[in-house]
Amino acid sequence: MPQGAETAVPRKRGQSPGHKSQAKQPEPSASASSAQVSKDRDDEAFIEFRRSYLTAFLCGASSDWLKGPYIYRFYESNGFQPEDITLLFAAGYVSSAGFGLLAGLMSDALGRKRMCLAFCALYMVHCALHVFTSFRALLLARVISGVATSLLFSAFEAWMVAEHSKRFASRKLAETFAMQTQGNALAAVVAGMVAQAAVAVGGYGAPMVVAVPLLSYAALEISKWPENVGCKRAGLVDVAFGVVATMDLAVARVGALQCLFEGSMHIFVFLWTPCLQRASGGQEIPNGIVFSLYMVCMMLGGRQALPSCRWQPSLGVIFLLAAVCLLMPSLSHGLWWNLAAFCGFEWCVGCYFPQIAVLRSEFLSEQTRSATMTLFRVPFNCIVVAMLIWGRSMPPEAMLRYAAAALAVGAGAFCTLPQKRTDAKLEGGQGSSPSSGAGD
Structure with missing residues (x-):
C-alpha cells in the first residue's frame, strides 16, 4: 500500500459511505447501579x-x-x-x-x-x-x-x-x-x-x-x-453522675440559652392577652383568631431552618429581635403595633426551636441526653413558678421588660458559645463525621 493511503474500513449493510462509526457508549458499571439503589433505599428509610x-x-x-x-x-x-x-x-x-x-x-x-x-x-x-x-x-x-x-x-x-x-x-x-x-x-x-x-x-x-x-x-x-x-447497663445514679461529668461550660451555656428564651416565652404566653386587652381599651379581643395568627407566624419562622431558605438568622440575632418585640408594649400602647410585635415574637419562636435543637444535638452527650434536657427545664420551670406567684401584682408591660432583658442576656451568651463540636459524642453512625454536622 502506498504511503499515506487510508486503510479501508468495512461498512455495515445499509450504511452510507460517508458515515463514521460512533464509539460505543460505556454502560454504567454495576457498582454505580448498586450505589444508586442503596441511596434510594436510604432515602426511603429516612x-x-x-x-x-x-x-x-x-x-x-x-x-x-x-x-x-x-x-x-x-x-x-x-x-x-x-x-x-x-x-x-x-x-x-x-x-x-x-x-x-x-x-x-x-x-x-x-x-x-x-x-x-x-x-x-x-x-x-x-x-x-x-x-x-x-x-x-x-x-x-x-x-x-x-x-x-x-x-x-x-x-x-x-x-x-x-x-x-x-x-x-x-x-x-x-x-x-x-x-x-x-x-x-x-x-x-x-x-x-x-x-x-x-x-x-x-x-x-x-x-x-x-x-x-x-x-x-x-x-x-x-x-x-x-x-x-x-x-447501657447503668443505673439512675450512674446516669446522674454522667450528667455532672459532661456538664462543661459549653453545655451550661446551651442550657442557659434554653432557659432564658423559653422562660421569656412562657411569660409572654401568660401576658399577651392582658397586654392586647389594655391596648384595645377594654374591648373584646378574638383570642382564637389571634392565637391562630401567632401559630402561622411560628410556622413561617420554622421555615427559616429549611435548606431552601437563603437567609438563616443566627440564634443571637433571633434573641435580639425577640427582645425588641417584647419591649413594644412599653414603647407604644397602640393595639396594632403590639399585635405586630407579638407576631414578630412568634416568628422568632419558630426560628428558635429548630436551632436550639440542633445545638443540643451538637453539644449534649448521647449517654445522658434526655437527663440533661430535663435538667435544663428545672430553672425554666422555676422562673415560670416565680412569675405565677410573685409577678401577679406587676403590670404586664413591666414583666415583659424583664423578659426582654433576659433575651438580651441570652444574645450575649450565644456570642460566647464556642464553635460547634463534631458529633464525636454520638455513638458511631453516619452522623459521626465532622463534615456532616447538623448545621450544614
Missing part, C-alpha cells in the same frame, strides 16, 4: 423514619394543645377561685422541675422508647382524672401532666437524635427539626379548632376525651420503634 417520628410526636403534642384553650375555663366552671387555679398551674411546673428530672434520668437508663410510651400512658391518666372535679384529683392531674410534658420534650428528641446519628447523615437533622416546628404550629391551630368543636358538643372537659385516641395512635406508632438507651 422518609419512613421521619414520618414515624413526626407522627408520634405531633400526636402527643396535639393532645397537649387540645387542653390549652379551655383548661382555665374548665377550672372556673368547676367553681375554683383564681388563687386555686394559680396553685394548679404552679403544681404542674413544680412537678416538671422535680419529677421530670427523675423521668429524664430513667429515660437514659431504661430506654427512650419506654419513656415515650410512658408519656402516652401518663397523659391518658391525666386526661381521665378530669372526669373528677375535686381539687385533689385535678391537682394530681397537674402533677402527672408536669412529668408527662417533660418526657414529651426530652425523651422523644433524645430517641430521634440517637437513631438519626446511627442510621442517617446528620445534615438532615436540621430539616427534621424545622418540619417538627412547623408541624407543631399547625397542630396547635387544628387542635384549637377541634377543642372549640368538642366544647360546643360536650362541655369544657370534652377536649380531654378527644386527646385519648391521639395518644393511643402515638403509642401504636412508638411501639414499632427500636429501643435505644443512653447508658
